[in-house]
Amino acid sequence: MRKLPRGFNKLEKQRIKETLQQEGRVLFSRFGLKKTSIMELAKASGISPGSFYSFYHSKEELFFEIVEQEEESIKKEFMSVDLSQAEDTKQTMKDLLLQTFHTIENNALLKNLLFDRNYESMVSKLPPEKLDSHFKKDAASVDLILTKWKQSGVIRPIDSDTLAGLLRALFTMSLHKKEIGEDVYPETIAMLIEFMVDGLVVKED
Incomplete structure (x- = not known):
């Protein structure tokens, strides 16, 4: 350097x-x-x-650092919701996921990262140790979310990798808006979240 x-x-x-x-x-x-x-x-x-x-080292490294800050802000807000205190766990989780989805979709930096192959371009310019640190922090965040949800007794048994996969699948759906169909896109996302939460949350008495 x-x-x-x-x-x-x-x-x-x-x-x-x-x-x-x-x-x-x-x-x-x-x-x-x-x-x-x-x-x-x-x-x-x-x-x-x-x-x-x-x-x-590069503008991609600066971009990556800024994106990490944006992600941390979103994660902090996501984690601030206590599902164990919710009167309606399923509805609270649905609202949380939908709000987070819209936050990510409307974030200019995160949107730019996902489109035009910017993610691949950025990753190719980053030091391996920076990427490794990022992935470890991501894994730790998912573990924290899962632990919090499990401790509250609101979700079915599920491992961290599967939950991470579900969240990634949901939060990258905006990449496929045209394939899904722009007219039905909002309702599709809402229903996808509904089905996802119905499968995650333990049946309430």
Whole structure:
């Protein structure tokens, strides 16, 4: 990794990195990953293009870090719902999944990640250790969700990998809107969530 240019103290490094993330979020949301250049990111953050590489190996790495922040925010909101306290467990879970689905679908950064092969492009530019760390955090998050749901006694026995697969299948359905049919898409998603929750939640007395 290139050395930081002289003159950047610890506080400046932190400020520049935060600015890169803030400006990156704006530019990536507006123009997408492919159409946003390192020169534009650097200019918006008040540094030279060469200095950009002192903070990130590539624009894909910056994009990935911003996406991780978006995902963490969504996970935090998802985990804040206590199903054990719900009067109607099934309806609460359906509402939670539908709200999370719409949040992901309407997030410009996450939408950009999924379309135009941006995911493959991004992954190919990331250090293996960063990807490995991300996948471990994802697995830990699913385990936490599953443990919380199991402890509340609201769902049937299911392993973490299967639950992760179900959630991934649901949250990537927006990629197939045209194949599903745009006219029936909203109702299809709602019914899919309904069937999914009916299969997960323990029958209530």
